[in-house]
Amino acid sequence: MSAVSWLETAVDGAARTGWLDTPHGRVRTPAFMPVGTRAAVKAVDGDDLAALGAGIVLANAYHLMLRPGARVVEDVGGLHAFMGWQGPILTDSGGFQIFSLEPTIDERGATFRSVYDGSLVNLTPEDAIRIQEQLGPDIAMALDICVGLPAGRDRVNDAMQRTLRWAERCLATHTRADQVLFGIVQGGVDPDLRVESAAKTADLGFPGFGIGGLSVGESPQERDLALEAAFSALPTDKPRYVMGLGDAEGLLRAIARGADLFDCVIPTRLARHGRALTRNGDFNIRQARFETDTSPLDPACHCLACTRYSRAYLRHLVRVNEISGLRLLTIHNLHYTLDLVAEAAAAIEAGRFADHLESVLEDRARGSS
Numbered sequence: 001m002s003a004v005s006w007l008e009t010a011v012d013g014a015a016r017t018g019w020l021d022t023p024h025g026r027v028r029t030p031a032f033m034p035v036g037t038r039a040a041v042k043a044v045d046g047d048d049l050a051a052l053g054a055g056i057v058l059a060n061a062y063h064l065m066l067r068p069g070a071r072v073v074e075d076v077g078g079l080h081a082f083m084g085w086q087g088p089i090l091t092d093s094g095g096f097q098i099f100s101l102e103p104t105i106d107e108r109g110a111t112f113r114s115v116y117d118g119s120l121v122n123l124t125p126e127d128a129i130r131i132q133e134q135l136g137p138d139i140a141m142a143l144d145i146c147v148g149l150p151a152g153r154d155r156v157n158d159a160m161q162r163t164l165r166w167a168e169r170c171l172a173t174h175t176r177a178d179q180v181l182f183g184i185v186q187g188g189v190d191p192d193l194r195v196e197s198a199a200k201t202a203d204l205g206f207p208g209f210g211i212g213g214l215s216v217g218e219s220p221q222e223r224d225l226a227l228e229a230a231f232s233a234l235p236t237d238k239p240r241y242v243m244g245l246g247d248a249e250g251l252l253r254a255i256a257r258g259a260d261l262f263d264c265v266i267p268t269r270l271a272r273h274g275r276a277l278t279r280n281g282d283f284n285i286r287q288a289r290f291e292t293d294t295s296p297l298d299p300a301c302h303c304l305a306c307t308r309y310s311r312a313y314l315r316h317l318v319r320v321n322e323i324s325g326l327r328l329l330t331i332h333n334l335h336y337t338l339d340l341v342a343e344a345a346a347a348i349e350a351g352r353f354a355d356h357l358e359s360v361l362e363d364r365a366r367g368s369s
């Protein structure tokens, strides 16, 4: 019996909802994972995340292996104890971060410069697994090779084939029984490569799959086709995690095609720039029109920021760089994104996802500025 499994409870077209069972609890899917890059979701803590109803959080193995080091996290009892978060945790392996550092990649692994002190770091697929076993999340990710788009077919194919070879090495290294390892599907926006990657990754027997290499410069239509191709070749009874996707339209379009899990820095990063995500469109709270606006950020939102504070006050906090302003906007944007996927799950359950998607997108298009 796998330590993590997924149980489908309803389907509506290609969209699906279900439960992800992990050693640290069950999560309703579709689910959005707030990103705790350095074992912290910026500006909030575990109590905030629990109050928001976040079911599962993501931490970044690449950053944690550099600071404080995987051994340190292991020595203090693993990521759950270290972060004070007793819910499920997924770590990404570092493939995506390394891709942004212009690494040297050969068959053995990747070599890149540490973002902290510029020193050269080697990371093999075996290292990536050992590090994640030390960190101790419920779900670890295989080390993959992400290619920025647009890119030629040969380059995308080479990276995809090498990702498959690395996936086998990751599986051969992984031993922890209270943790599962997900494989990662690559293949850029080429549907044939996505099908090949998904089918061959599935053949290796992973209990779940990341769809990597998206949100790296492709159009929404290209992403839709890549997801449809990948999902067509993956087993229907295992979870599918679209890596790095977190804007409202992107989430709903992926859910419509059968995606279950997501992570993205967008909601928290935008909050730190003063941008609020709302049902009636997104806006920057810094704008002068909010100077004496006593209404909440989003009248329909039940988060701490919206139930207690006005736009006028939040605008003031953000403009003078008060830490509480960043925290409140982060709480609001996470609440918005978590609600968006929870409402999608409810709509799938009720068999009205297509209508739901259309009305959410219409409402958002009406008021964005």
Ligand SMILES: [Zn+2]
Residues within 6 Å of the ligand: 297, 298, 301, 302, 303, 304, 305, 306, 307, 331, 332, 333, 335
């Ligand atoms: Zn709110």
